[in-house]
Structures are given as structure tokens and as C-alpha cells.
Amino acid sequence: MRVLLEKLAPDALERKKQEKSVGLKDLPGESSEVVLRFAPNPNGPLSLGHSRGVVINSEYAKMYGGKVVLRFDDTDTKVKPPIPEAYSWIEEEFEWISGRSADVVIRASDRMPVYLDYARKMIQGGHGYVCRCKSESFREFRNSKEECPCRNKSIEGNIADWDAMNEGEIEEGGAVVRVKTDMNIPNPALRDWPALRIQHKPHPMVGDRYKVWPLLDFQSAIEDHEQGVTHIIRGKDLMDSTRKQTLLYEHFGWEYPSALYWGRVKVHEYGGFSTSSIRESIDSGAKEGWDDPRLPTIKALQRRGFCSESLREFWIDLGLSQKDISIPLQTLESFNARIIDSKTERRVFVGDPREIKLQGDFPTSNLSLPRHPENPTVGNRCWMVGGPVVIQDGDIGDGVFRLKDFADVKIVDELANIESFEKSDERRKIHWLPLENSRKARLVIPDGDEIDELDGLLEDVDLVIGDVYQLERVGFARLDRFEEDLTAILIWLHG
């Protein structure tokens, strides 16, 4: 066979090197006018978990020249109530993460008349009914595949109940609108699922105008249709949602969009991405705020100095796998480090400083060091050498080392004797700083639920709040602020 092939088609024997496909896979189905959506609950700012939805959806929109709808699913006033500031936070974060603003921004709470109208149509068409059963008793019906007594009520009776719900005549929990499916569907989750419920608690944005609010499966299904969404990308925990909504679409005679799913992601360093539990930790005082550097929020990531490009590369690299994955933060960090390294200026931070005096034959003078070793165009930084210098206490060791970019020294009686300016042997290289060019600084290092702080001295050369620096031999950190006593506060980014 091989001999035959060699004669007929020698190319067929050449091994092509395997390649990993880059970027996202093609979208299934019709892709001429793609409309995607990202639908967070504004019960807090966006988290690292949400950023996956922003990146994947906006990236597909870019690939196909389509649109992304940013939709605020704010229909719950009790369990996960929206917070008013979060709407604008999320719009800004969406733009920061994706590098573009959303094409359409809508709030479910503004669209209530649309949902209520469709609900009434559904009831009138006999595809839904008002169920007055208690949730526990309906659960029994559902599990035993029995129809509940409300199911066969007349349309007139249902409309009367529907009006009563909207008038506020029925208490919370007293009634719910169900979509009529089939009590014999194998999957219990799909049997006559609830579409709208009563909430008397006022909504932070629209007040107490509405007494009946749609549940996610209903509201989202209606709005996806209204916006012409062609592809829904969401977590695989919402697979049953797709099936429920498909049944609703059948009632209305609509065609359901293509649905794609991703699995659950855990980042080892963070407990989870739940907005409610983050909010709890802030309310209890365990965390300082939404941008506490220990938190997996976008605000915290920004404050620490992550760039949005690394977030995009990270999620695109992970793709749309339905596998549940647990990934170390280091993976994101390595994307970030690679991207920011070339534009990050170097500075010296000496933690746990120890002062030493230089001794030897050298003139008091300027020492000029590059701001970036590979990018001379950003210029140099100047140190005055002559006075006392500081090194990290732990670096003392046997007292023989090289002060990086300066001189080989040997410590004798608290004095650093300069042995050579040229690198003369394989001794350790350590970072150091003239006292004259330093200012007090504190490096804040998030570590799980803890915050470690390291006091030291920072090279005081053109420090700009908000900039990220690479602290030589330490790692990357962002200058967060200056304290009143002018101490520089650095927040640790990564190594």
C-alpha cells in the first residue's frame, strides 16, 4: 500500500505538523446577521466569571460583524435585587473588557409592558394558566405527572385571576402563571414551568408599578425574540432553560435561536464568582468594597493592574468547552505578564530594608539606569550614588553579592566594600537603592482571604498613580495611591 502511494500520491505520505486552531470555533446555524446578547443581573458589578460572557459574545460579534445586546435581567426584587449604580458600572465594564460598547442596551424592568402583554396573550391563547396551588403541592403534582386543578380552568377564569394578580389583589406566593407543556414530559423540570410570579416589593428602578414580574425563563425568551437574537451562549446549567423556552416558542410559533453552552469555571485562588456572596462579604466588613484586591471582580482586577487584552486572550483560549474546569489564576497572570512586560517601566522596591554604607574609591555621581531594559526609547532613570544605600535584609547572606548594575561588594563591619565595578564572578545579584532616591512605600499583597503588607522603600522616580511597574526581582505591582504621609501604596499584581 505504501509503495503504491509513493508512486501515485507522494504528498499523502508527508506528515503535516499538527496545529492548534486559534480563536473561537465557527458559530452553528445561520451566521449572516448575528445577534448575541449578554444578560447580567445588575445586583453588583461584573466579576471575572461574567467577563467570559462579555468576551465570548463580543468576540463572536466581531468575527461575524454582528451585534451584542447588553440586557439587564433585573426582574427580581427580593432574592437578588438590583443596585442602581450597577447599571452604569456594568456598561463601563463591558466596554473595558471587550474594547467596544454594546450595540443595544436594555433593561428588563423598562420592558415590563411587553412581557405582561405576551403573558396575557399566552393565557388567552390557552397556552398558559394561573396556578393558585402552593409551590409544595404543585411539586407533588409535577413529580407524579398529575395535572394540578388550576390547569383546566376556563380562559375567562384565568384572565380574571391574571387581572387580580396585576391589581395586587393576590398576595405574594398566592398565584403564579404557568406555561402549559405536558405533565408527561420525561424531564420533570419542563412540566408546566412557572413563567411569572407576584412580587409586591418595590423595584429600585421602577417602583411599585408592577405586581407581577416574569421569571428568567419567560422574560429572557420573550426578549431574545424581540431583539432578534440568533445565538444564545450561556452556562450549561441553563440547558433546561433552552428546552423550556423552546416549548414556549412553539406556542407563539417562533423559531428558537441556536444555543451554545460552556461549563462551570473555578479559579483556584477565588472561592467563587457569586455576586451575592461577594456582596455579603462587603456588607459584613470582611472586604473593603467591590474593588478589594482579594475579590474576583473586574473592579479589583483593574485596580491590581490587569489589562483587558489578557482577559480576552484568556477566555478565547479556553473556548466554549462544556467541561467543568478549575484553572489557576497563574494562567491569566501569564497572559497579562506577557502583554504588559514590554510597556512596564522598572523600579526598585526594597522590602524590609537594611541600610548600609558604601566604602571604596568612587566619585559621588549619577548612576543612569534604563527605565526598560529592552526599550531604550523610554529613557533612563537617575540615581545619586554616594550616600547610604538600602538592601533587603534577607539578601545579606554571607555578605558577598553584586549590587545590580553597579558593583561587586563585600560586607565588612556594616560597610560595603566595593571590590569591582565590573562583574567579576558568579556572585548573587541583588537589588538595592540609594536612600536619597527612595520614598516610603507599602506593598499590599492579596493572598486568598488575607492581605499581606510589606513595608519598604520605593525608588522615587516619576511615580504616576495608576501605573503598573515591574519591581526588579519582586514582580509587577500597580501604584494605587499616596497616603497622607506620602507613603506610596503598591498593590501586588503578579510575578
Added chain:
RNA sequence: GCUCGUGUGGUGUAGUUCGGUCCAUCAUGACGGACUCUCGAUCCGUCGACCCGGGUUCAAAUCCCGGCACGAGCACCA
């Protein structure tokens, strides 16, 4: 319990649609080395995987059957 989904090196990921071009891709990691430009960068090298068992086939990561493991849904949350 019912329903749905997923199993590729330490961690992720490509390849599975339509079996051969796969002694399985890329990244990250670990280890070692080069560079008298860092514990950073760059460059070089090394390590390491198709969940298990059958079947079909000249040929299986890929198709079929049966296990096992893990995850999710079954909320008047999103």
C-alpha cells in the same frame, strides 16, 4: 429518584461532525541550560495524556455497546 451534559499530559486546550494525513496540537507548569539584560524577558532542551472494558474495521482519541467518574437542572433566583 427523574432528566440532561462532560471525560485528551500537573492545569487548560486542538483534534471527535465525515475513522487513516495523530508514534496526538498549542499554552501554562516543573526541571535543566544559554545570555556577566532580574527570582522578569528572550532562546534552547527535558518531562508528561486519549476514563475503563468489550465490539466493528486492514485501520479507532474519533463509530457502536456496556460500565465508571464528575457536573448541572428538577426555585414563586438569575
